[in-house]
Amino acid sequence: MTPLFIDKETRSPVDLKKAGLGRYARHPLTEVLMMCWAFGDEDFALWQQGELLPTRIRQHVESGGIVVGHHATFELALWNYVMAARHGWPRLRAEQVRCTLAACYAMALPGALENAAHALGLKIAKDAEGRTIMLRMCKPRAWDGDKPVYHDTPELRARLGAYCSVDGQVEREIYKRVLPLSDKEQRVWVLDQAINNRGVPFDMESLDAALVVADKEKERLDAEMTKVTDGTVAVCSNVGMLKEWAADFGVMPDSLAKAELSELLDYEDLPAPVKEALKLRQSAGRFTSISKLKAIKQREIARRVPFLFQYHAATTGRWAGRGVQPHNFTRDLPEPHDVEEILRLIRDGNTEWLNLAYGEPSILISKCLRGFIRAAKGNTFIGGDFANVEGRGLAYLAGEEWKLDAYRAYDEGRGPDLYCVAYGKSFGVDPSTIDKKDPRRQIGKVQELAFGYQGGVGAARKMAPRDTRDKSDAELDGWKTGWRNAHLKIKGYWYDLQTAAIDAVLEPGKIVIVGAAGRRVMFRKRGSFLWCRLPSGRTLCYPYPDVRTGDFGQYLTFKSVPDALVWGIYAKWLREGKEKGEPNTTYIVDEPGNTREWCRISTYGGKLAENITQAVCRDLLADAMLRVEAAGFEVVLHVHDEIVAEGKFTEEDRSRFEALMCQVPDWAAGFPVSAGCWLAERYRKE
DNA sequence: AGTAAGAGCGCG
């Protein structure tokens, strides 16, 4: 079937970035100025505002024809909320839409149209002028009463039309080059669209009241901070300045994050002003939580916030949170009963009593953040999360059978928890002699968290600064060695993956297999991409792979090795073992952090193991989402290993939900899945 | 006033 390619240009007084796609698409003043369109390889035509929708397009859409867009979530929203709702266009269904952004993400390519095109090797002329004109035309330059006034002339529209059509052509070229989503992933994407359109429900009464309290508290705390620091630090959020100021008193903490801050405050001999300032900082809480309240408010429509999830934004396939970012709400929250009471006091504006009974209001707001997510009136939430799914996933993929048995034993109530098991196995101690309070269990926890993906002493310290502070490097290295000796299959898995990836890159087309049937992954280089096929059938992608030598873990530091030499270096490495300049697989990626530049990065066994484990666990979640949705549960929220659905539920539904979550897909037979499920009005931690 | 970059911080 011939696909229809479309790209729209729109304008609105709504700030898309701040108010989000939901508010943008639903605002009565949002307009679609034009849409370029083309069937298959035909030339692009331009539909302009005010014209009738061409009959060919209408018939195509009504008969379920395929429509392609880059960031098709935007195209769908504008099509349905503006053109279908107000201008008589036929409804566009997500099932018939294909998103090239989703496909780019699934190949680990950048999302922005132009960057994706560049990464795919398309020679496109950058229309910088067109973009500038678009940006000028898309928001009001002034207001005439309640009417927005835009930069708008026939000449500007013509220029915008040219810009629009170029984007359409680029989108089509991208479509031709990317691997389409599999039928299964397309279904996941369609479900993602439904979830994004439903939105996350919020308790707006409590939220509005909390905003008032928060603003007042912020003012008070900033004023006190200014006083304590003699004007050096004007606001509690200025961590850099606070650190600088504290240094004059000889207090030089690495970080003022939540845990470190409270630890620092435990020291008795802190200079009085520093202690006071740090307490203020602590009381100021996490300011992002107050910003979050504002972000929610700006995006909210009828007590719900839509479009908070981006499909496959992580290279492993995970979703990423957008806008309000529901993926990083603090989990350090009070008991449900206390949350209820705290929110009631906030709604009553009774900050004095709140302060007396529970503590600093700003801290409480931050801690209760999850509680602001509340099912709509008459509804409840069913939530469930997979228990330690990545730990299980790694053991499953690597074939660490004793550990899988330990998980099964624990799930059936006939075995100790896995932190105790890890310590026991590492040091030859019977795990059943280690109870919850035993410090050895804490060591087991650090081991489990830090060493699974080839981490060492550095990882242990980074992961658990509190537990490792008074330990020597040698001791931590002992923890590592003990853990590795207890997990020979996992250790072997790292090296198998590393060798497999290098082999696959050096011999394009060759299929290199790691792992036994069932948990098998396959590497293969085709064209400019290294693919890794997962047990679910989904593939991970590493663009422009290469085998190079140099320092690992750093960006843009790799010495490029001419292709002809790569074989020689690799052969020598195999022959002589470890030496300076070992080869690693490298690939090109959006640099993490702020710049997001397209640059080369190295990988290694542990990292590949992590990528694959995370990806497999993501597939388990996606499958579970499809299952619960098919069973009639409406999913409204998900967080990597956790699903929340909204509706009218009974205890029976809860068991049904739990059973659905724990159902293991055929491709993961033998994976010991366990899930804890809850029923509540407000979002909480299991 | 607006943009870019880096630090900081939260989650799984």
Next chain:
DNA sequence: AAAGCGCGCTCTTACT
């Protein structure tokens, strides 16, 4: 046999 990895947003500072 050596390296934790995967995200996004806010705030501040520096620069234009």
